[in-house]
Amino acid sequence: xxxxxxxxxxxxxxxxxxxxxxxxxxxxxxxxxxxxxxxxxxxxxxxxxxxxxxxxxxxxxxxxxxxxxxxxxxxxxxxxxxxxxxxxxxxxxxxxxxxxxxxxxxxxxxxxxxxxxxxxxxxxxxxxxxxxxxxxxxxxxxxxxxxxxxxxxxxxxxxxxxxxxxxxxxxxxxxxxxxxxxxxxxxxxxxxxxxxxxxxxxxxxxxxxxxxxxxxxxxxxxxxxxxxxxxxxxxxxxxxxxxxxxxxxxxxxxxxxxxxxxxxxxxxxxxxxxxxxxxxxxxxxxxxxxxxxxxxxxxxxxxxxxxxxxxxxxxxxxxxxxxxxxxxxxxxxxxxxxxxxxxxxxxxxxxxxxxxxxxxxxxxxxxxxxxxxxxxxxxxxxxxxxxxxxxxxxxxxxxxxxxxxxxxxxxxxxxxxxxxxxxxxxxxxxxxxxxxxxxxxxxxxxxxxxxxxxxxxxxxxxxxxxxxxxxxxxxxxxxxxxxxxxxxxxxxxxxxxxxxxxxxxxxxxxxxxxxxxxxxxxx
Numbered sequence: 001x002x003x004x005x006x007x008x009x010x011x012x013x014x015x016x017x018x019x020x021x022x023x024x025x026x027x028x029x030x031x032x033x034x035x036x037x038x039x040x041x042x043x044x045x046x047x048x049x050x051x052x053x054x055x056x057x058x059x060x061x062x063x064x065x066x067x068x069x070x071x072x073x074x075x076x077x078x079x080x081x082x083x084x085x086x087x088x089x090x091x092x093x094x095x096x097x098x099x100x101x102x103x104x105x106x107x108x109x110x111x112x113x114x115x116x117x118x119x120x121x122x123x124x125x126x127x128x129x130x131x132x133x134x135x136x137x138x139x140x141x142x143x144x145x146x147x148x149x150x151x152x153x154x155x156x157x158x159x160x161x162x163x164x165x166x167x168x169x170x171x172x173x174x175x176x177x178x179x180x181x182x183x184x185x186x187x188x189x190x191x192x193x194x195x196x197x198x199x200x201x202x203x204x205x206x207x208x209x210x211x212x213x214x215x216x217x218x219x220x221x222x223x224x225x226x227x228x229x230x231x232x233x234x235x236x237x238x239x240x241x242x243x244x245x246x247x248x249x250x251x252x253x254x255x256x257x258x259x260x261x262x263x264x265x266x267x268x269x270x271x272x273x274x275x276x277x278x279x280x281x282x283x284x285x286x287x288x289x290x291x292x293x294x295x296x297x298x299x300x301x302x303x304x305x306x307x308x309x310x311x312x313x314x315x316x317x318x319x320x321x322x323x324x325x326x327x328x329x330x331x332x333x334x335x336x337x338x339x340x341x342x343x344x345x346x347x348x349x350x351x352x353x354x355x356x357x358x359x360x361x362x363x364x365x366x367x368x369x370x371x372x373x374x375x376x377x378x379x380x381x382x383x384x385x386x387x388x389x390x391x392x393x394x395x396x397x398x399x400x401x402x403x404x405x406x407x408x409x410x411x412x413x414x415x416x417x418x419x420x421x422x423x424x425x426x427x428x429x430x431x432x433x434x435x436x437x438x439x440x441x442x443x444x445x446x447x448x449x450x451x452x453x454x455x456x457x458x459x460x461x462x463x464x465x466x467x468x469x470x471x472x473x474x475x476x477x478x479x480x481x482x483x484x485x486x487x488x489x490x491x492x493x494x495x496x497x498x499x500x501x502x503x504x505x506x507x508x509x510x511x512x513x514x515x516x517x518x519x520x521x522x523x
Contacts, residue, residue: 020156020196027140028147035141040311040371041336045072048316051349060091060103060355076332079356081320081347084123087357096124097172104128104353110169111178112293124178125293130351132188134313138296139185141310146260146287149302153259153285155226159198162186163216163230163238167204181293198223217241225255229262229289231498232271233412236436237484239278250280264289266498267375267396274409274436290375294359295350298373307363309371311335314351319344322362325379332356340365343391345379362391383504385417386427386470389459392502397456399431402448406440412483412499416509418474428471432512434478439523442475449473476513482521486512 052075056066064078091103099108103126110127147153164182172178177187186204189197199216206212213234221242228235239251248254261275261284268288275286290298290307295315298307309317317335322343324330338344346361348354360380363373377392384390395415403410413433420427431449450473454461463469483499503509516522 017156017196018154021154024143024156025147025151028144028151031141031144032148035145035308035310036370038311040309040369041334043311044316044335047312047314048072048075048349051314051316051351054351055104055353058101058103058105058353060353064355072334076318076356079349081318081330081332081356081358083358083360084125087354088124092124092126097176097178098174099126099353102353103355104130104351107174107176108352109176110184111172111176112181112184113178114293123293126352126354127181127184127293128352130314131295132184134315134351135185135291135296136188137313138291138299138310141313142262142287142289142299145299145301145303145308146285150259150285153226155259156196158224158226158257159196161198161220161223161225161228163228163234164204167201168207181291198225213238213241217245221246221254223255224257226257227260227262228258229264231265232263232268232275233266233498235261235263236271236274236278236411243278250278252279252281252284256281258284260285260287262287262289264291266501267393269396269400270403270410270413272400273403274411277409290373292348292359292361294354294357295348295352297346297348297361297363301370301372304367304370304372306366306372306374309335309373311371316349318347318349318356319363320347320358321345322379325358335368335371338365338368338371340368343376378502380504383415383417383429383502385419385504385506386463387459388457388463388470390453390457394453394456394460395502398449398452399433401452402445405448406445408438408440408445409436410434411436411480412478414483414499414501414503414509414512415473416503417506418509419506426467426469426471429473430509430513431473431475432478432509432516433475434480434483435523436480439477442477446473446475449475476516477523478516479521479523482516485519485521486515489515 052066052069055061069075069078087103092099095102097111100106108126108128112125112127114123114125164180164186167183167186169177169179169183169187198220203215206215217238242251242254246254252258263286268286285302287302288300288307296310296313298309300306301308319333319338320330322345325345341364343362343364346359346363348357348359360378362376362379364376366372366374382391383395399410399413411434413431415429415431418428418430450464454464487497487499500508
């Protein structure tokens with residue numbers, strides 16, 4: 001990453017800001033060229049052996065005979081693909097929070113609390129100092145690739161707005177800290193960069209999300225914001241509040257120097273048209289990132305418009321074909337031998353002591369060189385209650401298509417099956433949609449979803465023929481703020497928490513529908 005030592009003495013002056021932008025631009029070019037020349041497969045192989053070598057004296061390393069591993073084949077023979085529950089129950093639970101030479105050398109200083117969207121349980125993911133450095137490197141890579149593609153977008157002339165969770169991390173008995181990954185990142189931010197970042201640290205300690213957004217909006221409206229990052233649903237709420245505070249019609253009127261919106265955490269397709277309208281400027285670029293509590297996976301390379309796997313930041317990736325999940329010996333691919341178009345589950349080995357760890361996400365490669373992917377969903381987020389085999393990427397695209405077809409803008413949605421009470425009547429999918437603006441014709445909206453899914457998915461169409469296996473989708477409109485209130489009621493509001501998009505079993509969908517109806521949130 002670029003040196004920032006010279007910024008400290010006079011970080012707020014225009015001259016220093018111009019120098020900082022010049023430094024970033026030079027770094028951006030060098031980083032992009034280095035990535036383009038990199039043999040990603042070879043770098044990943046070397047990364048794996050380096051991780052194994054460093055952890056050979058840990059308890060996990062001794063249990064898995066790391067001292068005798070000298071190749072990828074050795075590693076895969078000794079370390080199976082596993083999920084969080086194995087690591088928690090076998091290695092972490094009995095000694096938590098003091099993980100010292102357990103699965104990674106040294107004492108773990110942080111734990112990222114994951115919302116556990118697929119399991120419903122909070123997960124405590126170790127974050128080592130090496131992982132902190134890894135995350136910083138990928139953050140600089142994100143900005144570097146953007147600046148390389150947009151050399152005139154001077155981000156250091158203003159401030160970068162990080163819209164994340166609370167930095168009020170909970171101190172554990174051994175002195176380690178636990179909380180949102182965004183809070184850990186904010187705490188570890190280089191001091192010389194703080195003049196270029198919003199919000200100030202004291203405001204990030206606010207835990208009440210509504211109060212936080214209001215305070216952020218009031219103060220940020222007076223700042224020169226050049227970039228902003230966050231989960232799309234929460235950025236949208238911030239944009240609404242900023243416009244209310246200022247009385248402006250668009251975000252660009254509040255922040256005319258805004259050049260970059262970094263988004264992650266959910267698919268952006270259903271939000272894109274809404275953001276374009278809300279921001280109101282064609283000078284703003286959108287950049288997708290793919291961070292995870294377990295390790296940063298990929299960042300968008302604007303030259304391709306796709307996520308690019310970052311191979312050189314102390315995280316090793318394996319990719320398991322989705323159809324192999326659950327097998328005793330699934331096929332395990334690396335960046336050296338993945339295939340384009342195959343649905344893979346992402347497996348990480350990290351500098352925080354995760355070893356062939358299934359993170360629960362699925363991706364598909366668009367290119368091998370460079371390694372370009374698209375995020376397709378979660379291993380446990382799918383719809384196949386009636387044999388239709390939909391993945392979340394297809395559902396997201398269908399909702400986005402329905403918005404375009406009807407001229408609507410959605411701020412959040414959830415979908416799940418409704419099973420028939422009459423054995424002779426097929427079931428259907430229920431979409432609960434919160435619209436930003438006027439509610440469209442819901443039957444037309446449902447028909448547009450149905451048509452797009454028929455086009456995208458070969459299994460869906462035959463199930464809809466003649467309404468024999470599955471009826472037309474049903475769409476119910478949720479009043480503005482309804483999903484926020486449901487999340488509050490479930491103790492999952494704010495920060496990095498996201499509305500669960502899909503529910504194959506139907507239980508959560510029924511819970512949402514019942515709660516919205518009982519509390520007056522259905523439009």
